[in-house]
Amino acid sequence: MLLFILFISILMVIATGIPVGIGLGVVGFLFYLFFEGSSAFISLPQTIFESNNSFLLTAIPMFILMSEILRKANVTELLFETVTKWVGHLPGGLAVSTVITCAIGASITGSSVANAASMSIVAGPPMINRGYDSKFTYGLIAASGTLGILIPPSIPMLLFASITEVSIGKLFISGLIPGLILVLMLCIYVILKDGLNNQRTKLEKASFQIRYQLTKKALPALCLPIIVVGGIYAGFFTPTEAAGIGVLLAFLLGFFWYRTLKITDILAIFRESLHSTCMILLLIAGSMVLGHAITTMQISDQLVKIISDYDVSQFVFIILIMLLLFILGCILEVVSVIYIVVPILFPVVEALGIDAIWFAIIFIVNMEIALITPPLGMNLYVISGIAKRPIAEIMVGSIPFVLIFLFFLFLLILFPVISTILVK
Numbered sequence: 001m002l003l004f005i006l007f008i009s010i011l012m013v014i015a016t017g018i019p020v021g022i023g024l025g026v027v028g029f030l031f032y033l034f035f036e037g038s039s040a041f042i043s044l045p046q047t048i049f050e051s052n053n054s055f056l057l058t059a060i061p062m063f064i065l066m067s068e069i070l071r072k073a074n075v076t077e078l079l080f081e082t083v084t085k086w087v088g089h090l091p092g093g094l095a096v097s098t099v100i101t102c103a104i105g106a107s108i109t110g111s112s113v114a115n116a117a118s119m120s121i122v123a124g125p126p127m128i129n130r131g132y133d134s135k136f137t138y139g140l141i142a143a144s145g146t147l148g149i150l151i152p153p154s155i156p157m158l159l160f161a162s163i164t165e166v167s168i169g170k171l172f173i174s175g176l177i178p179g180l181i182l183v184l185m186l187c188i189y190v191i192l193k194d195g196l197n198n199q200r201t202k203l204e205k206a207s208f209q210i211r212y213q214l215t216k217k218a219l220p221a222l223c224l225p226i227i228v229v230g231g232i233y234a235g236f237f238t239p240t241e242a243a244g245i246g247v248l249l250a251f252l253l254g255f256f257w258y259r260t261l262k263i264t265d266i267l268a269i270f271r272e273s274l275h276s277t278c279m280i281l282l283l284i285a286g287s288m289v290l291g292h293a294i295t296t297m298q299i300s301d302q303l304v305k306i307i308s309d310y311d312v313s314q315f316v317f318i319i320l321i322m323l324l325l326f327i328l329g330c331i332l333e334v335v336s337v338i339y340i341v342v343p344i345l346f347p348v349v350e351a352l353g354i355d356a357i358w359f360a361i362i363f364i365v366n367m368e369i370a371l372i373t374p375p376l377g378m379n380l381y382v383i384s385g386i387a388k389r390p391i392a393e394i395m396v397g398s399i400p401f402v403l404i405f406l407f408f409l410f411l412l413i414l415f416p417v418i419s420t421i422l423v424k
Contacts, residue, residue, distance in 0.1 A: 006031065006294075010340060020336045021282035028290030035296055047292050048285045055240055056162050057284065061277040062243030063155055066250045067109035068273045073254035073261050075221050076118040079104050082214040084126075085206040092194030093203055094130055095140055096187050098123040102144035103183045106151040107225035112334075112371050116145025116379040120386045130203070136193070138389060139372075139397025142379040143405070144186060146368035149334065151179035152229045153246075156334055156364055158239065159280075163342045166356045168239045169232045170423040174357050178365065178419055182408055189404060220253055280335055287339030294343055314352055318359075318413060321345060322366055329370025333378050337367065361419035362412050369405045372398040 006027070013023040025048075033040040070076075083104070084097040098119060105115045119141045127137045149156045152172035161168040228246045231237050237245065254261035312320075328337050342363075349359050371379045374395045384391040412418055 006297075010290075019279075019282065020332070021279070021284075021286035023286065024283070024336075024339065025286035025289040028286070028293040032289070032293040032296055035293070043292065044289065047289050050288070052281050052284055054162055055238070056158070056168065057281075059240040059243040060155060060158055060280060061273065062240065062247050063110050063153055063158070064276050064280075065269070065273040066243065066246040067111050067114050068269050068276075069247065069250040069254055069261070070108055070221070070224075071114055071118055072265050072269050073250070073258055075108065075253070075258070076101065076105055077122050078214070078218050078258070079221065080119070080122045082211075082218045084203070085211050085214055088203040089205040090191075092187075092191040094123070094127045095132065095136075095190035095194065098127065098140055099144045099183055099186045099190065102141075102147050103151060103179065104222065106147040106149075106179070107153070107229070108221065109148055110153040110155045112146045112148035112368070113378055113382050115148040116142055116371075117382050117386055119145060120383045124383075124387055133397075134389060135393055135397035137397070138383050138387060138394045139399070139401055140186075140190065142372045142377070142383055142394060142398050143401030145379050145383075146371045146405075147179060147182065149371075150175050150182065150361075150364055150368060152176065153225065153239075153242075154364070155280075156338060156367060157360070159284075159335060159338050160342060160360050160363065162284075163338070164346050164356065164360075166360060169235075170357055171360055172229050173233050173422050174361055174419050175364070177422060178361055178408075178412060181411075181418065182365075182405075185404055185408060186401070189400070217258075220249075220257055224249055224253070283335050283339055287343065290340070291343040314354055315413075317348075317352060318354070318362070322362065322409065322413070325363065325366040326369065326373075329367060330373050330377075332370075334367045334370055337370065338363075355416060355420060357423055358412075358416040358419045362409060365405065365409050365412060369402060369409070372405075373402060 009027050009031075010024065013027050016023075018026075029040060029044060032043075036043075080097060080101045083100045084094065087093050087096050087100070090096065101123065102115055102119055105118065106112075109115055120138065123141060124137055127140075128134055148154070152175050154172070154175060157171045157175065158168060160166065161171055224246060227249065228242045231245070232239055232242045251261075325337065325341065328341065332340070346356075346359075349356065371377050374380065377395075377398070380391060380394045380398060383389070384394050387394075
């Protein structure tokens with residue numbers, strides 16, 4: 001009953017329109033005040049300070065900054081052009097290029113929203129000009145953009161690791177195979193769909209010389225995620241150090257290799273990065289206040305006891321949690337769901353003996369679905385705003401991809417080895 005009251009309180013406060021981070025903090029503080037009295041005023045400043053006093057969390061603003069640098073340097077356009085020269089002449093070529101470029105962009109930016117925003121500008125007009133339906137085009141971009149939180153480096157994975165203390169290196173590497181399988185599934189779907197439409201204008205096959213020149217130009221950007229993620233997994237540097245190296249390399253690429261950045265761009269880059277960072281850190285602070293109240297009320301312990309009393313199996317528990325995440329994903333954005341749900345559920349996951357890495361991956365895939373499901377799918381709104389298309393059109397276009405993602409999630413639940421094979 002206490003857990004139900006807590007969730008309802010959170011949803012009611014957020015429904016008022018105040019920032020989610022502040023809403024979580026208000027609910028947590030009021031519950032803590034009710035159970036502990038005036039001592040809540042003493043512990044509140046310390047809880048807020050400790051919430052962001054983490055070496056691991058330092059990586060988040062650095063990864064955001066790296067993403068913003070590369071976006072401003074027009075790296076996405078180069079990657080899309082390069083991939084298109086290799087596969088654009090094949091059936092569903094431009095659609096396949098979009099999926100592959102999103103996968104590569106995911107390994108560079110770590111952000112689904114940034115991925116989808118860039119690709120709606122870069123890939124949307126060429127696809128529509130070649131005869132692709134606008135619903136399909138923007139639905140595909142919205143779905144492919146979500147690869148940004150599954151393929152490492154992933155900011156939501158960093159947040160998950162900061163809450164649970166699961167190894168971020170293992171989390172990053174465990175997202176590779178699921179990410180590649182999802183890319184393959186999306187490519188197969190668009191190729192099969194393209195086979196039903198012969199009215200599109202086909203691209204001419206590019207010469208090997210053009211392919212070689214573009215690939216050579218794009219190679220440093222392609223090496224960036226290998227250096228960052230590979231360095232973490234090999235133990236050469238920590239995630240925070242890897243993020244710092246990523247920022248340095250991104251600046252060097254933008255200013256000296258591609259020469260698409262100017263000194264005047266620096267202020268805009270830092271301003272956008274600061275905006276995103278403050279939003280996430282506010283959410284972290286609010287969620288830590290809420291987490292403090294949850295610990296005081298022993299909600300996780302009560303949940304473990306309920307599950308033990310009813311003898312709920314791991315499979316049934318996972319299915320119920322996935323349903324809960326699907327519902328919450330429809331009304332809250334990804335970071336909010338992570339900081340509302342994970343502090344409550346992860347102790348239960350550990351108590352049931354569920355593999356933490358596997359749980360993290362299926363959690364992240366569920367959050368991918370949240371990004372493209374109405375009424376609050378962030379990728380849908382971002383693309384609608386950039387492409388100036390009706391939100392309903394993009395929602396309709398995303399439906400087939402939601403079904404693909406749900407099938408993929410079911411595969412991961414049935415075969416956990418897909419998520420854990422690289423870390424066992």
